[in-house]
Amino acid sequence: xxxxxxxxxxxxxxxxxxxxxxxxxxxxxxxxxxxxxxxxxxxxxxxxxxxxxxxxxxxxxxxxxxxxxxxxxxxxxxxxxxxxxxxxxxxxxxxxxxxxxxxxxxxxxxxxxxxxxxxxxxxxxxxxxxxxxxxxxxxxxxxxxxxxxxxxxxxxxxxxxxxxxxxxxxxxxxxxxxxxxxxxxxxxxxxxxxxxxxxxxxxxxxxxxxxxxxxxxxxx
Amino acid sequence: xxxxxxxxxxxxxxxxxxxxxxxxxxxxxxxxxxxxxxxxxxxxxxxxxxxxxxxxxxxxxxxxxxxxxxxxxxxxxxxxxxxxxxxxxxxxxxxxxxxxxxxxxxxxxxxxxxxxxxxxxxxxxxxxxxxxxxxxxxxxxxxxxxxxxxxxxxxxxxxxxxxxxxxxxxxxxxxxxxxxxxxxxxxxxxxxxxxxxxxxxxxxxxxxxxxxxxxxxxxxxxxxxxxxxxxxxxxxxxxxxxxxxxxxxxxxxxxxxxxxxxxxxxxxxxxxxxxxxxxxxxxxxxxxxxxxxxxxxxxxxxxxxxxxxxxxxxxxxxxxxxxxxxxxxxxxxxxxxxxxxxxxxxxxxxxxxxxxxxxxxxxxxxxxxxxxxxxxxxxxxxxxxxxxxxxxxxxxxxxx
Numbered sequence: 111x112x113x114x115x116x117x118x119x120x121x122x123x124x125x126x127x128x129x130x131x132x133x134x135x136x137x138x139x140x141x142x143x144x145x146x147x148x149x150x151x152x153x154x155x156x157x158x159x160x161x162x163x164x165x166x167x168x169x170x171x172x173x174x175x176x177x178x179x180x181x182x183x184x185x186x187x188x189x190x191x192x193x194x195x196x197x198x199x200x201x202x203x204x205x206x207x208x209x210x211x212x213x214x215x216x217x218x219x220x221x222x223x224x225x226x227x228x229x230x231x232x233x234x235x236x237x238x239x240x241x242x243x244x245x246x247x248x249x250x251x252x253x254x255x256x257x258x259x260x261x262x263x264x265x266x267x268x269x270x271x272x273x274x275x276x277x278x279x280x281x282x283x284x285x286x287x288x289x290x291x292x293x294x295x296x297x298x299x300x301x302x303x304x305x306x307x308x309x310x311x312x313x314x315x316x317x318x319x320x321x322x323x324x325x326x327x328x329x330x
Numbered sequence: 331x332x333x334x335x336x337x338x339x340x341x342x343x344x345x346x347x348x349x350x351x352x353x354x355x356x357x358x359x360x361x362x363x364x365x366x367x368x369x370x371x372x373x374x375x376x377x378x379x380x381x382x383x384x385x386x387x388x389x390x391x392x393x394x395x396x397x398x399x400x401x402x403x404x405x406x407x408x409x410x411x412x413x414x415x416x417x418x419x420x421x422x423x424x425x426x427x428x429x430x431x432x433x434x435x436x437x438x439x440x441x442x443x444x445x446x447x448x449x450x451x452x453x454x455x456x457x458x459x460x461x462x463x464x465x466x467x468x469x470x471x472x473x474x475x476x477x478x479x480x481x482x483x484x485x486x487x488x489x490x491x492x493x494x495x496x497x498x499x500x501x502x503x504x505x506x507x508x509x510x511x512x513x514x515x516x517x518x519x520x521x522x523x524x525x526x527x528x529x530x531x532x533x534x535x536x537x538x539x540x541x542x543x544x545x546x547x548x549x550x551x552x553x554x555x556x557x558x559x560x561x562x563x564x565x566x567x568x569x570x571x572x573x574x575x576x577x578x579x580x581x582x583x584x585x586x587x588x589x590x591x592x593x594x595x596x597x598x599x600x601x602x603x604x605x606x607x608x609x610x611x612x613x614x615x616x617x618x619x620x621x622x623x624x625x626x627x628x629x630x631x632x633x634x635x636x637x638x639x640x641x642x643x644x645x646x647x648x649x650x651x652x653x654x655x656x657x658x659x660x661x662x663x664x665x666x667x668x669x670x671x672x673x674x675x676x677x678x679x680x681x682x683x684x685x686x687x688x689x690x691x692x693x694x695x696x697x698x699x700x701x702x703x704x705x706x707x708x709x710x711x712x713x714x715x716x717x718x719x720x721x722x723x724x725x726x727x728x729x730x
Contacts, residue, residue, distance in 0.1 A: 167686075175691055182658065182688045182711045185718025189659075189677050189689035199678040 130160045132301030133321060137211055137235050140293060140323045141166055145206035148231065150193045150223075151213030155181035158188070169205075171196060194218045197226035205231040212319070214238045215271040225287060228326050233292070237321040240296070242276030242314040261318070277313050277320040288327035295321040351622070352456055354381040354442070354449025355413040356406050359486050367444065367479050370635075373469040377458060380483045381449025382406050382441035385425065386433030388489070394725055395489045396431060396716075397480065398440040399497030399504035401702075402629055403569075403621055405448035408440040409433075414620045423704045424496075430713035435725070436493065443504075444479040445471040445629055447622035454555065454622035465624055466552035473500070473636045477507045481515070491515050493723055494716060498522035498701035499668065500629070503636050506676070509657070510638055510649040518656040518719035520712060522701045523665050525672035526646055526679070527637035532667060535575055536630040539568030543623045552624050565623040566614030573613045578664040578697035582606060639679075646679035653680075656722065657687040658715040660708060662700040688715060 130138075134157045141147060143165045149158050152170030154177050161168045170188035172178045181188035193210070194217050208231030210223065215238055217223045227234035239262055240246075249257035256266040264271070275283070277296065284291055296304045296317025304317055313320070359380045361367065366376035383406040388395060398408050398421065405412075409419035409426050425431040431438055442450040445468070453468035460467075484492065495516050497505045502524025509519050528536075546564025548554055554561055574582075586606040590596070593603065602608035639646040657680055661673035670691045680687040692708045694700045701708065720726075 169681075169686070175693060178688075178690045179692075179707060179711060182690050183714040185714055185721070187656070187686045187688050189681070189687060190691055191674075191677075191689075196678070199681060201682050201684075204681075204684055 133237050133297060133319060134160055136295055136321050137209060137237060138164060140235050141207050147207045147209060148205045149209045151210065152181065152188060153177050155184050155186045155188060157211055158186050159184060193223050197230060200230045202229055203232060207231050207233045207235055209235045211237050215274050217273060220273050221283060221287065228289060228324060234324045236324060237319055239319050240277045240317045241274040242278055243318050244315050277317055280320060290325045290327045291322055292325050293323035350414055350449060351447050351454045356381050356383045356449060358449060359483050361482060369469050369475045370472040371470050375469060378451035380441050380479055382439060382483060383410060385409055385438040386436055388437040392489055393493060393723060395437045395439060395492050396494045396496060397492050398438060399501035400440060401499040401501045405446060406440045406442045420702065423709065424712060430709055430716060441480055441483055443476040445625060445632060447625040453624035453628055463555035465555060470631060471628055472632050473503050473507050474511065477504050477511055481512060491517055494518045494520060496520040499524055500633050506638055509653060509655050513653045513655055516655045517723055520658045520715060522660045523662055523668045523698055525668050526639060526676050528633050533634045536634055538571050539630060540627050542567040543627060561623045562618040565618045565626060568626060569617040570610045570614040573610060575667045576697055576699040578695055580664060580695035581697050647682035650680055650683035650685055653683055653685045656719050657685055659687065659689040660711060661691045663691060663693045664695045665698040667698040
């Protein structure tokens with residue numbers, strides 16, 4: 111499924127030139143210019159286009175035919191494929207960065223996908239909606255139903271997102287598979303970064319989404 | 331007695347066709363004894379000739395040349411009226427002013443493959459050693475042989491690096507062979523509805539076609555030309571069978587269903603009662619007007635032998651190791667001759683080789699033939715791919 115299907119982030123327009131999404135700008139800022147990048151679940155290629163303006167050699171994988179065709183029409187190197195099944199075909203160390211933007215929650219095996227990201231790329235950048243966000247918690251606590259937000263509007267029975275997690279959960283997963291967090295950011299409901307010095311529990315409560323720059327850990 | 335309609339004799343004579351074989355109404359590049367074509371079968375073919383068409387102008391730095399590789403029964407007449415059939419070029423959907431391959435922007439070359447019958451040396455050509463038609467004395471050729479001959483033509487035209495090599499089906503196989511054999515000479519590659527190897531099912535269909543040709547009593551073990559005849563029935567049957575594989579059930583049903591041809595009730599005979607039958611008979615009989623039966627045997631064989639991975643120790647990615655060529659691979663959902671899974675295997679190998687590759691599957695019910703038809707999504711992607719590659723190559727519109 112395309113990113114757009116999984117997570118319409120219509121509310122996050124930034125007003126920047128080209129109207130790039132706030133989370134895309136944040137992700138792009140984590141990428142060194144001139145590096146080689148694979149964007150897994152690249153949707154219609156907005157992030158790849160932003161990266162291209164910064165001299166990045168970008169490639170993409172996208173599940174939806176419409177998304178791929180729009181990307182190729184934009185001149186982007188994008189192939190139709192599935193993050194769950196196709197990453198195994200990529201050799202080790204093929205990219206400087208592998209990006210998984212707002213797609214983790216739609217994969218069948220997030221842990222395997224994450225491991226593959228850090229095998230193919232020397233670094234991985236992962237962003238995902240935080241299910242620990244206070245609005246989500248409130249809907250379940252008070253409303254007694256599965257949370258829905260402006261950015262995640264689908265009902266539980268027809269959403270493509272099958273593996274939601276909180277920022278805390280994700281950090282625990284990274285620890286479990288020995289992935290090092292080089293940088294971590296959380297964006298609030300309006301796409302604004304939260305202040306860096308805040309403790310984890312604040313991020314987990316007030317971050318609408320998390321963005322992480324990851325590298326392989328030292329454990330062998 | 332049960333009525334029987336057989337396939338009609340072709341309207342064009344063998345003589346008229348053979349004129350195009352040796353004296354094509356297009357450019358011809360002659361290669362003399364000092365430049366033999368080294369064939370995979372071990373034979374040096376010499377002398378030989380390649381017939382080709384060009385459209386547009388080569389720019390000053392010779393960077394805007396596009397080579398189009400034709401499919402099994404295609405030829406060099408990609409965007410001009412065909413000299414034998416009088417019909418428009420076979421790829422006018424893609425090639426022409428305002429089209430994705432615009433002669434105002436690119437220098438477009440299309441050659442008749444070696445082994446063909448529209449002016450390049452093949453089994454229908456005169457063997458200079460005997461003064462007679464080659465027939466089955468012609469050596470067996472392969473896709474790499476075709477590409478080697480094309481490379482000699484490109485050399486002759488003074489072009490070092492092709493901006494793009496473009497082709498579908500057998501043409502797509504040539505595109506892949508070009509990139510594997512001459513990676514530094516291909517800036518971008520558009521491979522459509524093709525595969526890196528011919529599948530068992532495809533070989534099986536080709537064998538059916540060849541057997542149909544060889545079962546025709548007029549074939550005479552390939553020696554029909556000396557007798558002034560052509561095994562048109564066998565070739566027409568081969569074409570009919572092949573044509574079915576180029577379409578899809580859905581497309582055939584949409585086009586014909588079970589509708590009758592010029593009648594309300596069945597004739598209780600083996601006449602072409604159904605529209606689909608007379609359509610196939612028409613396809614078969616019009617094909618034999620422009621194509622040589624032995625050429626069909628040789629070209630289908632070339633496709634059967636094609637297997638890029640086998641030439642690289644069985645590892646497809648090795649064929650493309652370190653390649654700088656920009657690839658665009660396109661498949662069609664209803665193509666059962668070269669299904670998407672084959673394109674996907676190619677894309678995986680290209681990814682493993684770290685190549686810059688795009689891949690799109692176009693949704694259509696028109697089958698393998700979709701690449702020849704006006705499928706807007708496919709044309710848009712082709713245009714976009716070439717434009718972005720052109721930007722990377724430093725090409726500007728109209729060679730300004």
